[in-house]
Amino acid sequence: MTGSSFSHRFLLGLRTGGVRWAVGAIFNRLFPPRPAMRAAVLEATDAGMGLEIGGPSRVFSARGLFPIYPSATHIDNVNFAAQTTWESELQDGGDFRFDPRRAPGTQFIREATTLSGIGDGHYDFVLSSHCLEHVANPLGALREWHRVTRPGGCIVLILPDPTRSFDRRRPVTTLAHLENDSVLNTGENDTTHIPEVLAFHDLSRDPWAGSREMFEQRVRHNPENRCIHHHVFDLPLLVSALNTTGWQVIAAERVRPVHLCAFARKP
């Protein structure tokens, strides 16, 4: 196993499990984000009320890159289904357990692009880690996340760095493509990117995918499992996507081993 696939296995799409979290914590100490970004994120989210899309995520835990879970007042969660590749037995209106020492937040079962029933400006911040690349209309999602954030609130976004992930052979998506998905309100059953995923996905960097046959089957059932990355972001595209959806980017950086991190405010 290469060093890169090792890091990928332990740091992408993984939420719980003592060994994985311990290995992740070691990586966090070796490759933290720049202190100024981390400090600004923690100051903006401290004692606030947040909504996480996807997750819970180790990067936001006590030993993660941005330890927001221990200091936030309350965190609710949105996931697309009760049963996913990453989580199970979720219940709309049930508990969202993000930290064993904290009271649970509320679990919502919603699409990332349609946070129905959640009021405008309800949250101080939105968090999302390794999720937006799975969304067929990411600008629609960013606008919806902007809607539920109060003016002056913020967003902390983490996406995979394509140069260090199984997307390394795929072209970076253009902003024009994302804008077109927004205009068309592209749904999660979109098959536009499937040929590209099948042609260029680097299975050697995705040990959890199993055999080629298993991988292809999973890709073809993406509307149910949401495993594919519809789009490939680099840091400039991530910044452009935030700017064009009304966010004001404060910091954005690549963090080893596989993260693109962005911190932005709602003016």
Ligand SMILES: [Zn+2]
């Ligand atoms: Zn697309």
